[in-house]
Amino acid sequence: MKAMLINNYGENGNFEVSEIAKPEVKANHVLVKIAASSVNTIDMMIKNMGTDLPLSPAAPALLGMDFSGTVEAVGEGVTGYAVGDEVYGCAGGLADLPGTLTEYIVADSNLIGHKPKDLTMRETAALPLVAITAYEGLTRAGVKVGQKVLVHGGSGGVGHLAVQLAKYFGAEVFATGTGDNQKATVEKFGATFIDYMTEKVADYTAKYTDGGFDVVFDTVGGPNLTNSMEAVALNGHISTTVSLLEIDLTPLHFKGASLHVVFMLIPMLHNFKRENHSNILEKLAKISNEGHLTPIVDENQFSLEQVGDAYAHLASGKAIGKVVVEN
Numbered sequence: 198m199k200a201m202l203i204n205n206y207g208e209n210g211n212f213e214v215s216e217i218a219k220p221e222v223k224a225n226h227v228l229v230k231i232a233a234s235s236v237n238t239i240d241m242m243i244k245n246m247g248t249d250l251p252l253s254p255a256a257p258a259l260l261g262m263d264f265s266g267t268v269e270a271v272g273e274g275v276t277g278y279a280v281g282d283e284v285y286g287c288a289g290g291l292a293d294l295p296g297t298l299t300e301y302i303v304a305d306s307n308l309i310g311h312k313p314k315d316l317t318m319r320e321t322a323a324l325p326l327v328a329i330t331a332y333e334g335l336t337r338a339g340v341k342v343g344q345k346v347l348v349h350g351g352s353g354g355v356g357h358l359a360v361q362l363a364k365y366f367g368a369e370v371f372a373t374g375t376g377d378n379q380k381a382t383v384e385k386f387g388a389t390f391i392d393y394m395t396e397k398v399a400d401y402t403a404k405y406t407d408g409g410f411d412v413v414f415d416t417v418g419g420p421n422l423t424n425s426m427e428a429v430a431l432n433g434h435i436s437t438t439v440s441l442l443e444i445d446l447t448p449l450h451f452k453g454a455s456l457h458v459v460f461m462l463i464p465m466l467h468n469f470k471r472e473n474h475s476n477i478l479e480k481l482a483k484i485s486n487e488g489h490l491t492p493i494v495d496e497n498q499f500s501l502e503q504v505g506d507a508y509a510h511l512a513s514g515k516a517i518g519k520v521v522v523e524n
Contacts, residue, residue: 206247
C-alpha cells in the first residue's frame with residue numbers, strides 16, 4: 198500500500214512516497230481503510246525534532262495520529278465494531294505505533310469510536326486529538342452548569358472545541374484571542390470574546406466575575422499560566438495543555454486552586470487505560486450528533502501525496518482551523 202514516509206528527521210526532512218506492506222488485523226484491533234488524517238502541532242514537532250523527542254518513532258517513520266475511515270476487518274476479541282462501520286480515532290504515529298499517512302491502519306479498538314453521523318470524513322478526522330484534549334481538560338476540572346469558564350486561545354484547535362464543550366456542559370463561557378477573525382470564531386460558538394492585547398487580566402476578571410473564573414482552560418500555556426493563576430477563583434481549577442516550564446506556583450497556593458495538566462497521548466504511549474479514549478470518542482460523537490460540536494477545518498485541501506504541503510501550511514501560521522489530508 199502507498200505511504201508517505203519520513204526517512205530523515207529535521208525541518209528539511211521530506212515525506213517520500215513509498216510502498217509498504219498492508220497490515221493484517223490482529224486481536225483486539227480493527228483494520229481501517231483511512232479516508233482522512235489531520236495534522237497536529239505534535240506531528241510537526243516529531244517531524245522537526247525527531248528522536249530528540251522521546252515519543253518519536255524511529256526513521257523511516259510513518260507519522261500521523263488522527264484519522265477517520267471505514268472498518269475493513271475485525272480482530273479476535275473486538276466487540277462493538279463490524280466491517281463497514283465508519284470510525285475515527287487517534288491511534289498511531291508515535292513510539293511503536295504506525296501512523297495514518299497511508300491507506301490502512303490496524304488500530305487498537307480501545308483508541309477508536311464510531312464516527313459522528315452528521316460530519317464528513319474530512320471534518321471527523323480533525324477531531325480526535327484536540328477534542329479528547331478539550332474534553333479531558335474540562336471534565337478533570339469538573340465543569341458544570343452555572344460556572345464561569347475562561348478559555349485561553351478560544352479560536353485554536355483545542356480552544357474552539359473547549360468553548361463548545363463548556364457551553365454543552367452548561368457553563369457561561371469566555372474566551373481570549375485577538376483580531377476580528379478570532380473574535381468571530383469565539384462568538385460563533387456562543388462565548389464572550391476577550392481581546393488579550395487590549396484588556397488586562399485584572400480588568401476582565403473584575404468585569405465578568407465576582408472574584409475569578411471557576412475554571413480556566415489554558416491552551417496557550419507557558420508564561421500565560423501566570424495570567425490563568427490571576428484569573429482563577431478561590432478553590433478554582435486551571436487545566437492546561439502546555440506546562441513545559443518552570444513557574445512560581447505561589448499565587449495558586451494562596452488561592453487554594455487546582456492545576457490539571459492534560460497530556461492526552463499517555464494512553465497511546467504507555468498502553469494505559471486506552472478504553473478511556475474510546476469512551477470519550479463515543480461521547481463526543483453523541484454530542485456532535487446532537488448538534489453541539491463542530492470542528493473548524495481549514496479550507497485548503499491536500500491529498501496524501503501533498504502531506505508535505507499540509508505540514509508547511511500549518512507551520513506557516515496561516516491555517517484557519519485544522520489542516521486535513523485526504524486519501
